[in-house]
Amino acid sequence: MSKLKKLQAKLTEMKRVLVAYSGGADSTFLLKIALTTLGRGNVLAVIATSETYPDSEVRSAIKTAKQMQANLMIIKTEELKDLRFSKNPLRRCYYCKLELFTKLKKIAKEKDCKVVLDGANYDDRLDFRPGTKAGKALGIKSPLKETGFTKIEIRKLSKKLGLTTWNKPSMACLASRIPYGTKIENRILKQISRAEEYLKSIYFEQVRVRHHGKLARIEVMEKDFRLLLKSGAAKKIAEKLKSIGYTYITFDLEGFRSGSMNLPHFKQGRR
Numbered sequence: 658m659s660k661l662k663k664l665q666a667k668l669t670e671m672k673r674v675l676v677a678y679s680g681g682a683d684s685t686f687l688l689k690i691a692l693t694t695l696g697r698g699n700v701l702a703v704i705a706t707s708e709t710y711p712d713s714e715v716r717s718a719i720k721t722a723k724q725m726q727a728n729l730m731i732i733k734t735e736e737l738k739d740l741r742f743s744k745n746p747l748r749r750c751y752y753c754k755l756e757l758f759t760k761l762k763k764i765a766k767e768k769d770c771k772v773v774l775d776g777a778n779y780d781d782r783l784d785f786r787p788g789t790k791a792g793k794a795l796g797i798k799s800p801l802k803e804t805g806f807t808k809i810e811i812r813k814l815s816k817k818l819g820l821t822t823w824n825k826p827s828m829a830c831l832a833s834r835i836p837y838g839t840k841i842e843n844r845i846l847k848q849i850s851r852a853e854e855y856l857k858s859i860y861f862e863q864v865r866v867r868h869h870g871k872l873a874r875i876e877v878m879e880k881d882f883r884l885l886l887k888s889g890a891a892k893k894i895a896e897k898l899k900s901i902g903y904t905y906i907t908f909d910l911e912g913f914r915s916g917s918m919n920l921p922h923f924k925q926g927r928r
Contacts, residue, residue, distance in 0.1 A: 661690070661814065663804045668694045671798075675770040677761055678702040678727075679710075680718025684776030685822040686811045687801055688727060691774070701768055702727040705757050707734045708843045709830040711850050721822060732760060742832075743841045747787070749832060754788030758795045777802045778811060826863040827915060834868050851901050856894070860884050863913055871904035879912040 658666075668674065668691055676688050691700045702722050706715050715731075722729045734756050736742045742752040761773045775792060777799040792799070801811065815823035831846045845868060852866040852873060861881055867874040875894075877884075885891055885908060895906045 660804050660806055660810070664690055664800055664806070665694045667800050667804065671695075671772045671774075673699040673769060673771050675701045675703060675761060675765040675768065675773045677757065677773065677775045677797075678704050678718060678722060678729075679776065679828070680704070680714060680721050680822070681776065681828055682808070682815060682820075682822045682825050683778050683801060683811055685721055685725075685820055685825075686806075686815045686818075687774060687776045688722070689725060689815075689818060689820060692725060692727060697726060697728060700727060701730060701764075701770055703730045703732060703761055703764060705732050705734045705760075708737055708846050709753070709832045709841075711831065711854065713854060714828060724821075730764065732764070734760060737841065737843065745832070745835060745837055745839055745841050747837055749787075749837075749841070751787035751791050753830070753832070754791040755795075758792055758797050761797075762795055773797050775799050778808055779805045780808050829915070834866060836869065839868075839870075848902050852898050852903070855897050855901075859893075860890070865913060866898075867909075873898050873903040873906050874909050875907065876909045876911075876913040882908075882912070 672695070674691055674695065676684065676691055678684050678688055688700070688702055704715060704718050704722065719729070719731070734753075736753045736756045739752055739756060742749050742756070758773065764770075765773050773796070775797055777786075777789065777792075778801045781789070781799075781802060791797075812823050831849050832841050834849045835841055835845060849866050849868050853864055856864045856866070856875065856877075861877045861884070863878050863881075865876040867876065891908075898906045
């Protein structure tokens with residue numbers, strides 16, 4: 658049996674589901690398969706908004722969900738009010754997901770959805786993701802991971818299905834740009850978001866602005882290093898990020914690495 662058929666069989670057994678929807682490649686693929694397998698009336702997509710997630714990503718997720726004609730609900734999570742999260746410990750992701758999944762479980766019960774699903778894939782098992790433990794504790798299911806779907810496979814099938822997210826760059830919450838132990842504040846999250854939105858608007862699709870106080874460490878794909886050689890590009894970027902609040906602006910010579918903030922703590926940590 659193919660992975661797709663296994664996924665469809667799992668969903669069929671669940672009958673009625675709530676999908677934690679972020680608008681990324683994984684959750685969009687999951688939502689699409691759930692809709693075609695179970696029917697629109699048996700699938701609820703829930704988008705969670707918070708200070709840790711860029712407004713542009715929320716707008717994009719809403720647009721994609723509506724294009725798929727999914728039943729959609731938008732909620733707000735309040736992880737910043739939880740000191741266990743905002744103090745930014747190594748397990749911050751656990752408390753963030755605990756906040757999210759607790760709210761989703763409540764909604765699922767109210768809407769008579771049998772199961773809450775997230776878009777974790779098979780590759781994620783190698784990652785440092787404390788939030789996975791929160792999901793397990795609350796009974797959240799990860800059917801893409803359970804059926805062995807890798808990121809590459811999800812992108813290939815998404816392209817065949819005509820999903821616009823098939824090549825969408827990976828996205829992690831803005832808190833992942835802040836070193837562990839540095840308090841997560843709305844002011845900092847807004848600063849990071851503004852910097853990344855600017856860089857995406859002029860040059861780069863995949864970018865991270867790692868926040869080190871007054872210093873911004875910019876990560877882009879190695880293939881995009883050449884863009885920095887364009888006349889006046891570096892100066893233009895530096896001036897903009899200084900206007901946003903940074904004093905020093907650097908480009909990381911190792912390029913974009915998913916989860917570089919985890920590396921001092923975990924050999925395989927990625928975000």
